[in-house]
Structures are given as structure tokens and as C-alpha cells.
Amino acid sequence: MHRRLPRALLGAVLLWGCGGKPPPGTNTPPAAADLTPPTVSFTSPREAWRLGAYQQVRLEGTAADDTGVERLTWRFNDGETRVLESTESEGGRAFALEVTPRPGNNTLVVRAEDATGHVAEASVSFHFGTLVSAGGLHGGAVRDGRLYTWGQNAQGQLGLGDTTPRSTPVLVAELSRVASIAINSNTSLAVLEDGTVWTWGANASGQLGLGTPPVEGQPRTPDTQPRNRPTQVPGLTDAVAGALGFSHALVLKADGTVVAFGKNNNGQLGDGTTTDRDYPVPVRGLTEVVKLAGGSQQSVALTRDGTVWAWGNNNFGNLGQGTEDSVAHPEPVRVPGLSSVVDIASGRDHVLALHEDGTVSAWGLNASGQVGNGESGSGFEVRAPVKVVGLTDVVAVYANSNFGLALKADGTLWGFGQNFNGQLGNGQSGSEHQAHPLADKAVVGLSELRDAAAGSTFGLGLRRDGQLFGWGWNSTGSLGNDTLQNNWSFPEPVVVKLP
CATH class of the missing domain: 2.60.40.650 (Immunoglobulin-like)
Known part of the structure; x- marks a missing residue:
């Protein structure tokens, strides 16, 4: 026999079952605690x-x-x-x-x-910045804000206070909080995190930028003495990056403008003259610049809108204008036909431009196949941009002398151009140049690279785990490994002995 619940109790039960408060004295299961962080x-x-x-x-x-x-x-x-x-x-x-x-x-x-x-x-x-760089026969690498250099040192380009060469990397103790480096020929440059610029090494053309601007009516002696220790370039406190040509320097400022100093016989300083400057002068007409590159006597700039500008020497079509001439070009001109460029590099007399789709264009001297279009030799200059054959999925480009390197998204490195000293790192060396990247000729054994550099006759690759490698011509310690034979080619990567 079933008994009917009192109306008040029945209402309480219904209310509790619909989400209301339980009647007095009734136990409620606790809500599950949130113990999981985002x-x-x-x-x-x-x-x-x-x-x-x-x-x-x-x-x-x-x-x-x-x-x-x-x-x-x-x-x-x-x-x-x-x-x-x-x-x-x-x-x-x-x-x-x-x-x-x-x-x-x-x-x-x-x-x-x-x-x-x-x-x-x-x-x-x-x-943000260049972590490895290479010059004539010396190199440098940044690790945790400290700079290490090695190789030839006749002009004090290692920044160690002497002119003694080093066959293994040595700490440049006077510099800290180094953000980016540029090395070329026998000169070195560093940009620190505080925006100051420091230079050392060869200075015959004033490429260290350490002179004082002239004062009208007063005598002046240009500063062309080499330095074997880093010296701060006066007046530059807002730099974000730098680049070196063979005897001139370019500095990018935080506001997107550029200053230059050094040799200027072909107008490579971009100040509208052909007068050497041992102090920074503004490059005319350039704004919103994001990257710089220097060659033997030409300069190149990449702007925020993906266009490329060049000035200086045009003997081999270096300026990408479709012509060549022996006239100085002391102001930047836009390279026609190029768009969506995200990186640039310059060798002695050729230029590389990386597009955002991962392909690469090139122009200039092509005696060793350094333009990468499948041709090479005297008279094969390329005066306007052409695509490098077979390159895709590239994320950065590097160049020096008569060869180039392309870093792919998978961290492998591919070379083309001159290879007499094994500077392409593909296991071969000798008189055979490589007129374009070959599918089976990447730098041997290297992947997961973070940065790379091209010297005059050797290359460097920095792996993401911090290990550094070098290949090519080893002379006066240029490969940073004291177990290697001097004045000898090493066409496959060897370890650079960072302390």
C-alpha cells in the first residue's frame, strides 16, 4: 500500500530535482574541484x-x-x-x-x-641579427651575447689587441651584449644591444668610421689607421644592423634610414659623391630599409615593401638595371622587376634576392656561375635579375667573392658558383664550378642550421644546437680548428672549436 507524500515535502523534492536548494539536513555531493591549469x-x-x-x-x-x-x-x-x-x-x-x-x-x-x-x-x-660572419680569412660567431673570432689577423681584424693569427676561436673580451656582427675582407663590425656600433681591423679607406666630420676652414687629417681593438663609432647610438663591403661599411638605423663610411670611388656610400668618408654620412633617399648588403664596390638595400635598391659599381651589371657601365652611381636606384623580396646578399660583384615564395633571383658577374642560372664564364654577366635554377623553400641567402649559399626551411644549405677551394661544402673542390644548385650537392651532413656565412673562400654554418662548422680553404686558421692542415682545402664541414 503506497502512502502519499505531504504536499510541502513533495514540493521540496521536486524543487531539489530541478536544481533548487535541497531540503534542510539533506547531503549534497560536492562539485568537482578545478585542478587543471590552462x-x-x-x-x-x-x-x-x-x-x-x-x-x-x-x-x-x-x-x-x-x-x-x-x-x-x-x-x-x-x-x-x-x-x-x-x-x-x-x-x-x-x-x-x-x-x-x-x-x-x-x-x-x-x-x-x-x-x-x-x-x-x-x-x-x-x-634579430647576424650570428656568424666571414671575411677574407677570418670569421666570427656570437654566442649568448659574446663574440668569438679566429683566423688571419694582420690588420687586427680579430679585435684581440694584437696582430697574431688564431687557429681556434678566442673571446673578444672588450665586447658584451653583442647583437649582430658583420665581417668582410680584413675588417669587422659589431652592433650591440644598446644600438652602438663598434669597428676594428683594416682602415685604409676610413671604413672603420672613426673620423671626425670636417669643420669648414679648419685643417683635417682623415682617420685611416687600423685598429686591433673594437672602437666605438662616434655618433651612432640607434643602430640595429650593419653590413660591410670590401672597403666600406653600411649601418641601418632604427628609423629605417642608412649611413655609410669608407671607400667611395664608385659612389658605394650613396651620398651623391665619390669622396671617401672616414665618418658616417647619410645614404640619400632611402627610408624604411630592413636589410643591407655590401659587395666589392656596390651596396644593396631591401625596404619594407619588398623592393631592392642598389648603388655604386656597375661594371658587371651589379645594379640590376639591365645595363653595365664603368660610371659611378652614387645614389640608390630601384632594381626593376623585383617584388616581394625578404632577404638579400652580395658577393664581390653579384647579388642575391630571396622572394617570400622561397625562390631566389640573382644578377651581376657570373664568371664562376655565381648567378645560378646554369651558365658561367667570361662574358656571361647577368645585367637584370633572373631566377636561380632549382631553388625553392629558401629562408635566407648568403654570398661573398664568387659564390652563394641558400638556407632552406629544413635547415639544409645549398651552394653554387666558384668551388675551387671547396667553399660550397659539397665534398668536391677543384676547377669545376657549379653553375646552379644541384639536387644531390647540399653542404655535406648538415641540417637544422640556424645561420650561415660566406667568406672569400670558405663557409660557416651554425646549427640550432649551437654547434658551429666550417668548410673550404683553411689558411691562417680560417676554419677555426687547429687540427687542420694549413693552406689546404676541406670540402666537407669540420667542427669550429668554439670555447
Whole structure:
């Protein structure tokens, strides 16, 4: 026999079953505690990525939590913490932002918080600047803001206070917080994180930029003495990058303008004259520059809109104008037919331009196949940009003397041009040049490279784990390994002995 519940008790039961409060004295199962913190991950850029051009970096990622992300904030380098906008996405909240890098290492931190108060942080770091560079017979590498140099030192280009060559890398103790380096011929340049510029080595044309600007009516002696220790270039405190030609220097400032100093016989300083300058002078008409490159007597600039500008020597079609001549060109001119360029490099008298689609264009002297169009020899100059044969998926380009190197997205390195001393690193050397990259002729055994450099007759490759390699002509310690025979070719990579 069933008994009917009293109306008041029946109402309480119904209310409790529909989500109301339980009647007095009734036990309620506790709600499950939220013990899981959010997660934050980055999809780009890759950790320890190296940025070669001075432009905004887009960072993307997602934040997720089992109960929902309540708040996202971000902090870039030493800046203030800010709210990070995000949108709903599969698996959480998607975020994206663009930041302007500073010279050297950069770090972005994203913090996520859920409704319970659990927090999680993730960070990604990348480097803006050149980490390895190579000249005539000396090289340099930056590790944790400290600079190491090795090789020939007759002009004091190692910055060690003497002219003694070194067959293994030595710390340049006077410099710290080094963001970027440029080495060419017998001269060296460093840009520090604070925007100052330091130079040392050969200075016969004033390419160290250490002179004092002239004062009208007063006598003046140009500063052309070599330096065997780093010396600060006066008046430059807002530099972000630098480049060296054979006897001239280019410096990119934070506002996108350029100054130059050194030899100027072909107008390679871009100041409208052919007068050598031992102090920085503005390059005419250039703004929004993001990358610079120097050759024997020509200069090249990449601007934010993806166009390329060149000035100086044009004996071999160096300026990419479709012509060649022996007339000085002391002001920048745009290279026609080029767009969407993201990186540039210059050899002695040829130029490389990387497009955002991963292909490469080139022009200039082609005696050794350094333009990469499949031809080579005297009279095969290329006066306007042509595509390098067989190159795709490239992320950076390098050049010096009569050869070039292309770094692919998978971290492998591919060379073309002169290979007499094994500077292409493909296991071969001798009189046979390589007129374009070959499918089976990458730099032997190297992958996961972060940066690379081309010297006059040798190459360098920096792997993402910090290990450095060199190949090509070893003379006076140029490959940074004291177990190697002097004045000998090594066409496959060997370890550079960083301390």
C-alpha cells in the first residue's frame, strides 16, 4: 500500500530535482574541484628562430583550459604587461600579435588564467641579427651575447689587441651584449644591444668610421689607421644592423634610414659623391630599409615593401638595371622587376634576392656561375635579375667573392658558383664550378642550421644546437680548428672549436 507524500515535502523534492536548494539536513555531493591549469602554446615563430631583416614579427598561438580561459596577457622583452585579445578556435582561444624586435635576443611571454585562478605561462624567444660572419680569412660567431673570432689577423681584424693569427676561436673580451656582427675582407663590425656600433681591423679607406666630420676652414687629417681593438663609432647610438663591403661599411638605423663610411670611388656610400668618408654620412633617399648588403664596390638595400635598391659599381651589371657601365652611381636606384623580396646578399660583384615564395633571383658577374642560372664564364654577366635554377623553400641567402649559399626551411644549405677551394661544402673542390644548385650537392651532413656565412673562400654554418662548422680553404686558421692542415682545402664541414 503506497502512502502519499505531504504536499510541502513533495514540493521540496521536486524543487531539489530541478536544481533548487535541497531540503534542510539533506547531503549534497560536492562539485568537482578545478585542478587543471590552462595551457599556452606557440605555433610561430619556432623557438630560437633567427630574424635577418628588421621588420615586425608575427607571433601566433593558442590558449586552452577545461573550464575556459578567463584572461590572457602578454609581455615583450622588458615591456609592460598588456591584455591579449583572442578569438574562439578549435581547442581554445587563438591569439596573434605583431612586435618590433630589438637587436639581439627577444622574448615574448603569454600568460593565461582561468576562472578558478589557475595560471600558466609560455614563452618563445628569437634573435634579430647576424650570428656568424666571414671575411677574407677570418670569421666570427656570437654566442649568448659574446663574440668569438679566429683566423688571419694582420690588420687586427680579430679585435684581440694584437696582430697574431688564431687557429681556434678566442673571446673578444672588450665586447658584451653583442647583437649582430658583420665581417668582410680584413675588417669587422659589431652592433650591440644598446644600438652602438663598434669597428676594428683594416682602415685604409676610413671604413672603420672613426673620423671626425670636417669643420669648414679648419685643417683635417682623415682617420685611416687600423685598429686591433673594437672602437666605438662616434655618433651612432640607434643602430640595429650593419653590413660591410670590401672597403666600406653600411649601418641601418632604427628609423629605417642608412649611413655609410669608407671607400667611395664608385659612389658605394650613396651620398651623391665619390669622396671617401672616414665618418658616417647619410645614404640619400632611402627610408624604411630592413636589410643591407655590401659587395666589392656596390651596396644593396631591401625596404619594407619588398623592393631592392642598389648603388655604386656597375661594371658587371651589379645594379640590376639591365645595363653595365664603368660610371659611378652614387645614389640608390630601384632594381626593376623585383617584388616581394625578404632577404638579400652580395658577393664581390653579384647579388642575391630571396622572394617570400622561397625562390631566389640573382644578377651581376657570373664568371664562376655565381648567378645560378646554369651558365658561367667570361662574358656571361647577368645585367637584370633572373631566377636561380632549382631553388625553392629558401629562408635566407648568403654570398661573398664568387659564390652563394641558400638556407632552406629544413635547415639544409645549398651552394653554387666558384668551388675551387671547396667553399660550397659539397665534398668536391677543384676547377669545376657549379653553375646552379644541384639536387644531390647540399653542404655535406648538415641540417637544422640556424645561420650561415660566406667568406672569400670558405663557409660557416651554425646549427640550432649551437654547434658551429666550417668548410673550404683553411689558411691562417680560417676554419677555426687547429687540427687542420694549413693552406689546404676541406670540402666537407669540420667542427669550429668554439670555447
